[in-house]
Amino acid sequence: MAETLTNDARLEIIQRSIEHDHRWVVPREGKGGGLAMFWKSSIKLTVVGSCKYYIDAIIDRGSENEWHLTGFYGEPETARRSKAWEKLGEVLDECGFMDLGSVGPKFTWARHFDNGNSIWERLDQGLATNNWFLKFPGTRVHHLRCDSSDHAAILIVFSGLDPPKRKKLFRFEEMWLSNPGCYEIVQAVWNRCETEHVEGILGRVEKCGRDLSWWNTNVFGNVQRELENLRKLLPKAEEEAILRGDNTRVRQLTKEIEEWRDKESTMWAQRSRLLWARQGDKNWNYFHSCATKRYQKNLIEGLRDEEGS
Template sequence: MSCLAWNCCGLGNLRTGKELVEIVRAKDPAVVFLVETRTDDARLEFVQSSIGFDHRWVVPRVGRNGGLVHYWRASVNLKVEGSDRYYIDAVIKNSENEWRLTGFFGEPDTARRHEARSKLRNLNSHPEKPWLCFGDFNEIIRQDEKLGSARRPHYQMQQFREVIDECGFMDLGFEGSKFTWSKHFENGSSIWERLDRCLVTNSWFMKFAGSRVFHLTCTSSDHVPILISLLGLSPPVRKKIFHFEQMWLSDSSCEEVVYSVWGSGSGLGDGGNILRKVERCGKELGHWEKNVFGNVRMELNRLKKVLANEERAAMISGNNFQVRQIKKDIEVLQDREATMWAQCSRVLWANQGDKNSKYFHCCATKRFWKNAMEGIRDEEGVWRTTQEEVGEIMVNYYKTLFSSTEGSVLGSMLECVPTVIDEEMNAALCKEFEACEVISALQQ
């Protein structure tokens, strides 16, 4: 499923309507939110028929300006909860999820922009529902979101940032052009700004962690359309790489496994022996995790079910010993899970704090998606996606990069280089290292 938002700057323009049809055919969104339609209901109905959508919700224009419209297909279970000149707020339901979709339009007039911000604050009334809010907010967050003309006053950006924080939003980012609005003047100067964006709450991001925002292109409006592709996080199938988990240290038997591996064999041994012990230690710890330590999440879910049964039994028997013991076990596992997510998120400054928060989950999930590699182009520019092909391309690249090639050095060039190392010094430098020299170097 995908959603499209666009400040079309007037649907009365036939060229704009035609471009909208082309965008919808190419991207096939299930929901379309249009800002500044500047037209009447008859024209909006004609546009609905042109793009082949089944339903619409209209906020009429005021005079010759403004106007919002939501189009959606019959396959989407969408119910509009409320609307205003600044927004259309809806709820989307399916068999697995229920979440809010709000199309928003920020006030163009700087003096009245606080009115739109107040409306956005008022919409933050159901924090328990995952929430996506997208559209033209008519404001930037940082100075680097604007290019050209005067700098944006700090207080304006700060007020917008405060609203985002109050609503618990995070910016989904984007792919494509950095700016979504532009204005070009006859003297050759231009202004570019990122006014259109997609904001989501943590709970929404956890449900659709693989979602992406694309800045599209257009010619009939000074705003570009933004397309939000809703996807769950579907990691590529690959062999699990061994990672030492900090939470293992909470179990004393982990130390015993490490000691047993490193205590076997003869001393430190040579470099090859050390590498073999590292590899064996990883295998033994993996076996220990599977058979002794256990899967933390699965064990937590199992204990929570057992706890519910034991609580019902305690109500009848009057003995809560098992209930208290299971709760202690759950607390231990929750601490382990919190340590695991903190390690995955790499938020090193949060040392043993903010246990198992959504912040850690979002950091870890966003980092995974950012680091995921879908494919790579080979030397001929062909896109390769399978794990074997990607691996082969990367290995060949570094083999070529670090391979030596025979070069030719002209004798006349060497004659220009002064001789500093004589034969005696060169012989001393090229001779084999002695044991006493290695010991001396290590003790420095």
């Protein structure tokens, strides 16, 4: 569940991109607020109540495994927000909710100012009753970094499997064209092939591919690796900013992450193979979803013979 800050048409695009079958929307008021909950058909979910503060649902209604799922946002208006949180606190105390803890960064919201000061808070969290936790004892709440928001996303994990790995094939990346070095590599390889008498267009293309792969790794920079490295540096920079009161390094890393996310959006837009994907569209999550869906469709995880082995 999330605050929408957008219209229903955009929510429909988001629903398709994350491959969920249903959604429940509390319309926004003006430019702020609005709530949305998405779920798949495999989840037996029934929404029993909603307003601008929350969406309340029941999972497996009518069965012995029935439980409540409530997403609470609070008051969109800053002046009235403290009262809404006070009421929530009273409910939590009365019902005996406990904090599920978290894995990842300590804080889920931050505001950085140009003077070097920052505000850090843990505003987003998962809560449950003791009976619920006994049903799902392996539950972990992960704080996920979100480069496009000042809030961290909350991922509640019951269980999961790591996807199978496969050998990476060479693909020419459109984002390389933003760097003059790409043209220089191709031209140098083509000229060298003339000198070395490499015959055939396929031989030259293969040689270009090897050199471009090396250039991408050692000069241009692997997008996902660079993003991963920057995101690993960010928590340490945030800790230092909290201790020293200077967020200069945090703002620098955030800017670099945004630049690499621009390259990432170009990469996934190309891989999605959508005719309408235009350069400059930053909805890389949707492009990633399309490319990943195509990978899952093409992937053969195993073979079974006539005897079932």
